[in-house]
Amino acid sequence: MPYDDLVKLRQQIMPDLAIAMGEMSQARDLIALLLASHPAPTSSIPNDILPQLGQRPPIPAQNAPELPKDVLTSTIVTKPPPIPSVQAFNAQLALGSKDEALRKASKLFKDAAEDMERSRIKEEKYFLNALKIRRENWGMVPAPLPLWMAQAKGSEKTAMDLLVCFGLEESPPAFRRQSIATMGSFEADTDPLNFPHRQRTRLRVTLTTTLPSGARVQSQNTITHAPVDAPALHAQEEASTLHGLIQQAQHEMVDREMFSVLVREAGHLPTAAAHVREKFIVIEAAQGVSLRFDMVDNETLLSNALATAPTPTSPTDAGKCDLIYAALQALLLRQHAINKKRRLSPPGALCIDPANPASTSSSSTQPFLPGTPYLQHAPPILQPIIDLIQYAVFCDRIRGEMDRMARAVRAVGIPCGLRFDRVGELGVELTKMLGEEQVINRPVGGEGVLVVDNRHSIRFTFHSPSTLVAHLAQAQVSIATLPQARLNSTSLTLP
Incomplete structure (x- = not known):
């Protein structure tokens, strides 16, 4: 390091070292003064035992002169008060900080009270809706616990939430599992009813007739409880009753079940040709008459309603389509009733022979076996x-x-x-x-x-x-x- 840098470093360090030396000297003098004003502590061990321990007895200290009482003095120093404007400003800061803390605390209590009130209202509305639904004779069961939730030993495997069952009693298990609605928990901000398996599709019956002149007349059934569009869905459901919402979902589920039965039966028609696809069925029912079943959603209904060049229709054929749709529902319910009767019948009971169901003689009856498949002997609906x-x-x-x-x-x-x-x-x-x-x-x-x-x-x-x-x-x-x-x-x- 050059000499000039060393000189500069020495000039910077020496004042600090001088200050430290003065402080150490003052501390040394103060400690010596304090030690001189107090006698040395005596040992608790007797002097005659110390030689046996290998130690020398202490030398008696000489009588030191007592120090005067005023050798150490104290001085009280008070901070001068600030000017009045600074005092006022400090008071405002103190009050403002206290007010802010009080406001935050009050806001916390207010939010907690509002949350408790909302939870109480939501809980009351939850069970009130459950009572309204049960009053309309809809089935209700406790919801199962989620798979991830821990379960105590010996406790029930159900939650506090409720499930609404709106499926038909004798429907296949696949449709009954989908015919459920969950009631939103009062702890979450959800709708009163949630339909997890709802597809919002309806069954449309179309009858196409070819006139002798060659013109084609196409008529459709009147779809009730048509699904509304997505933007207005929430408002429509809030304005509707709970019974109406469940009934609308039940109509959609019954239409899906009817369409599944029609798909199964369309391939085995003895007197008509059928074209079966995923979402529609076309049947050449008779000469010049074709019947079509398809599942339509909201977009299809809106496009048909806003069509600029609609297909010619016939009021008589439209009435036939409504009659066909109603007859399908009645035939499906009859199928369910017969299945229930056969399911509850004893093993040796007689049933109608599937090969000759119109006959009621004893020669055409046979015992119904318990292991018979679900829909093997069910009467057709198509x-x-x-x-x-x-x-x-x-x-x-x-x-x-x-x-x-x-x-x-x-x-x-x-x-x-x-x-x-x-x-x-x-x-x-x-x-x-x-x-x-x-x-x-x-x-x-x-x-x-x-x-x-x-x-x-x-x-x-x-x-x-x-x-x-x-x-x-x-x-x-x-x-x-x-x-x-x-x-x-x-x-x-x-x-």
Whole structure:
């Protein structure tokens, strides 16, 4: 290090060392003064024992002169008070800091009180909604504990939350597991009801008829409780009742179950061709008539409603679509009722023979085994619909042929009358067909009568889907083709 740097370093260090030396000297003098003013402590061990311990007895200290009492003096130094403006400012700071602490503490207590009040209101609303739902006779079960939650030994495996079950009683397990709604916990800010498996799709029935001119008329059923769009969903659900929300979800789940049954049965139709896809089914039910089932969502409904060039529709066909949709629901409930009856029946009970379900004789019955698959013997829900559609087209053709016969007879100057009845059963009998197991496949029938010259009559009876019988004077003739019907009627009217 150069000499100049050493000189500068020495000049910087020497004042500090001089100050430290003065402080150490003062401390040394003060300690010496304090030691001189107090006698040395004596040992607690006797002097005659110290030689035995290998120690020398202490030398008695000489009497030191006592120091005067005023050798150490004290001075009280007080800090001068600040000026009045500084005192006022300091007081404001102290009060402000205290006020801020009080405000923070009060805010904490206020927030805690508001949280407790919200929790109380939420809890009351939670159980009030549960009572409202139970009052409407909806099923409720305790929710299971989450898998990650610890469980004490001997405690129940259920939580405080509730589950609402809105599925049909005899639905397959897969649909019953999805037919649940969770009631939001009062500790979380959620909606009153949450549907974890809801898809917001409905079953649409479309009937397409081809007119003799070649034009196609397409009609659809009226979908009730249509799903609303996403932006207005929350407001709509808040405005609706809990019963309405659950009922709407139940409609959607029943439609999904019906569509699954239709998909399973469409591939085994004996009298119609079907095209089955993931979301729609197209069935050529009869000549010039096609039936379509598809699951539609909100976007599809909105696009159809806002279509600029809608397809021509028929009010009669639209009514048929509504009737088909209602009949599917009734047939599904009948299927569930029969499954429940068979499930609860004893092992040796008799049931209807699947090969001949219309017969009720003892030869056509067989015991129902407990190990039978779930839907192996269940009555179909699609085949009766197809039979009725084919029967309606068949009756139209028979009515046209009989009208043609009557006009031909009247053209030669012979009076001729026609009485045509498509359905001969009463309304009570038609209703029983949907509920009685013995007549699940009973055909619907009617009759047509031609009265010639007020003396001779030609009577035809027909049954679904396309059975025609001519009742002659001597016999009953089953007619397979329309030319055969013309031949029988002509032979009967000739003298």
